[in-house]
Amino acid sequence: MTTRDLLTGLTGFTDIEAPLAELEQPPFEIPRTVPKLRHFLQAALALEFLTIPPYLTAMYTIRPEANREAWYALRAVVMEEMLHMTLVANMLNAVGGKPVVADPEFVTDYPAKLPYARERVPIALRNFGREAVKTGLWIERPERMEDLPGTGEEPDPRGWTSIGQFYATIREGLVRLAERHPDLFSGDLAHQIGPEDFYNSGGMAFPVTDLASALKAIEVIAEQGEGVPGSIYNPDERLFGQAREVAHYFRFMEIYEERRYGPLDTPASGPTGPAMPVDWAAAYRIDPEAKVSDYPKGSQVRAAAEQFNLVYARLLLLLDRSFNGEPKQLQAAVPVMLELRDLAWQLYANPHPDPAKAARGVHASATFEITRAELTAAAAELDAGVGAAALLAALS
Amino acid sequence: MTRAREVDGHRYDVIVVGAGMAGTLVAKRLGDQGWRVLVLEAGTKTLNTWPGHLDAMNTFYSSLIKVPNAPYRANTAAPSPSVLDTLPAKDGHGYRSVGYLVQDGPLPYGTDYLRADGGTGMHWLGLTPRMLPQDFKVRTEFGYGRDWPIGYDDLQHYYCEAEREIGVAGDTAEQAEAIGLPFPEGYVFPMHEIPSSYLDRVLARELDGKSVLDRYTQQQVELQVVNTPHGRNSTPNQAYDGGRGFRPESAAGLPNYGERCVGNSSCTPICPVQAKYNPLKTQERWNRKVTLVDRAVVSRVLVADNGRITGVEYQAYDDPGTPVATTHTVEADIVVVAAHAIETARLLLASEVANSSDQVGRNLMDHPVMLTWGLMPGQIGPFRGPGSTSGFEKFRMGDSRKKHAPWRLVIANWGWTWAAGSPGSDVADLLGIPDSPFKPRGKAVYGNQLRERLGDRIGRQVAFQFELEQDAQPGNRVTIDPRYRDALGNCRPILNYDLSDHVKKGMRAALDVSHQIFQLLGADERTAYPSDAPSYFQYDGAGYTFQGAGHGCGTHVMGDHRHNSVVDQWQRSWDHANLYLVGCGSMPSIGTSNPSLTMAALALRSVEKIHHDLMDLHRPLVLRPTPVPGYAQPREA
């Protein structure tokens, strides 16, 4: 059966047949208690995070100096996904929750199934190419919103149909709970991440302290992705007084169509602006289903792939701390992100150790696999004082 | 807004000559106030797009010598000087100057600037210290140089405004405590300080609280590492602006990029992420009242019979590689020349305006930089963070200034790059490659050993930049001579430059201080001043070399009388009431502060005066029977 999105006409993928990992989704209902709301927000955190490894993979597999416009477009999108994650963490902290990041359950395996959707769409770690861009289009697709779940006692049997619907449900839950619980937003202010600690993305990080700021956060998340309804632009101009920018879905569309949107374009017109040539061949080809275990034990590629995952685990630990009362830990997390970029580049630049795959031009890749083992090892490293903080502490 | 480059016949409220830091700020503020501003820029505006920036980055990466102008492409119609133009003399004594500047003075003026949209602010380092209150009256207080007609208090408000426009990161509390700078009650910089480098912290641990002897005053001077304010994005201070905070400006041409310094340490010549302030960021905030015309070399400021300036004449060219242009004129109520200290003087001299005092081009100043360098006993991690994040401030102030020039002791965070061409020279050295093709090749190390030796050596490199105050000397000057012209036929600047004994004595004292510091650090000092270097000179029995800092100042000096200065305290020409000369050229003395912040403050101050001049020009005259000074009375019916 071929998958096809009715509104956008996007088609599915045929190359991945293995079972897909599934993100844990809350039941299809409006959250009616504060603990349930927190559960929804934790699920939203995982949803935002799910998008980051595939986007980073697409970006870092572009060969040096090639496809710069696509590179900066991907970069802008990925930075905004990080912002969304941060805003969700702020919401969760605001309602007294405790964001969980450094946990194997939090991190999905890839290929994963596109969550909150009826279709079986694989979200895989693909190299830069039409398929990777199409993956982004699926994730960010604008949706014709179906009904929210019913308000009955039992979960509504119909099930989730879109990410937009999921956020609209959280919104509805927030509004209702705020009415009944005047102290809903009583989380510790020191846990909020603001513009001091998060930067370089469109929009901006702001503390969530009441219903208004929570609703604004949801608006940013929904509209930076799929655009202000009926338009190709995100809401940064209206919400933050910034330059008008094309929303994620339409940025991916520009790459896919190799053409920019012009000032008069609409979602229906598609891009009719200047050409934006893409060199689809200028990317390291990788196996979208690669696992560390594919690489022979003792090989340098295996060691590099394991090192990548160890550093990835360190990043998760630092993010976990940043979201749990130590916002300044983001300063330590940023260099780790750059370290991950460099480690990933090293992997992509190497031929796959399997000669048959190498002969087909396939390269090694970062697998973003996290188990308890990586997290434990990374925590031990952090305790032993890895990174600059320890160096500086030794001075005083 | 950008127009075709032929604007003959158009009339503007204000013409600004030069889209560098000064001109850009003036245009921004006047445009915001609703005046129609035309900015004429000699260079191209390739750099204000992101692809243009990437092209400059690639040019920088592939250039063999990473001098300040390395990333920027040559322009035959509007040439720029390069620090590579100053060469050793053929006979091994002194220097010779090739390239755009003509130099014939006793010592070389070893400084460049950039003629492109954004100007020299594209490759400035981005340090933004304020001047000290005592710097404004050096003649009265210390007996050298020239006094200002205004003081620190007159600039306080405009310093704050300039710090907003540039986006300054720093620690006001430390600046107040360690240097004694007065700030308005409750004032903080828009952003928190740029974190001090690891090197700074090692030096603080080793040196803070210790002192060194000034040989001329016999006084001990206490050492204290103090963080320097920067025009560079850092963590915004939420307490700024009465709690409204501050959003760091993104890169020009790429939104949401460069909102923090990420420590590339190539600030000069180019900040890869544009976390460093550059004027193009301000240009992105110009409103539609401001029109920029690039590739327009102003060749003459036009003056009418009555002494008023009518406008300017400029040469429009198409291809920076082909020195062919057409000439045009354009008129305005007020003309602001902000073309850089040397170019402004050159243009005024060529136009024969504003010079009844005979001071145009005179008093050329810089901060001569004396470098000293050595190897630290342990790793200090240079090249992480901006080119410099801290300095020692006590040498800038006090009575020693009566004896010798003061200096700012800048801690360099880029190893021996400036002092000895590191890391390239280290690689060559370890590969046994001699500095001359006539010498035999030495023993080389390769592979792991090479890597380890390099890491060990470069990781321990420390250098100090002693940036001395230069006093205004009428003989240090820019002149023109019709025999020396550029490809469009404009007169090239001719420089006569020297250091006074006050400065040389300062170097003597500084070298002494440097020896003491290396000793305190247990470092292996490697400072060497070869006698065949272009800037080599001897003073009091010892030899010295120095570099230029790029801080050209003083060529249209400000004063309180038309007989001995070019502009008044508003940077308005004494000779022409509607001509403003804006830039470091107005500064009568420059203290030991990198000059651009003070220049920006002066520019914003001038804008207020220009705004008032324009209002006066446009307001219709209504005759009133008995004018009461300062107060308009209602008329009797």
Ligand SMILES: Cc1cc2nc3c(=O)[nH]c(=O)nc-3n(C[C@H](O)[C@H](O)[C@H](O)COP(=O)(O)OP(=O)(O)OC[C@H]3O[C@@H](n4cnc5c(N)ncnc54)[C@H](O)[C@@H]3O)c2cc1C
């Ligand atoms: C290597 C280096 C590092 C520096 N670091 C610092 C620092 O850390 N801190 C600091 O405070 N200062 C620093 N400076 C000094 C700083 O760059 C200058 O003070 C500042 O840029 C001067 O600004 P300006 O607008 O007066 O001149 P410029 O920036 O030079 O701009 C002048 C503009 O006028 C244009 N122009 C020239 N002639 C004409 C003409 N005839 N017609 C039309 N347009 C014309 C030019 O093309 C240019 O765009 C540094 C300088 C250098 C060289």
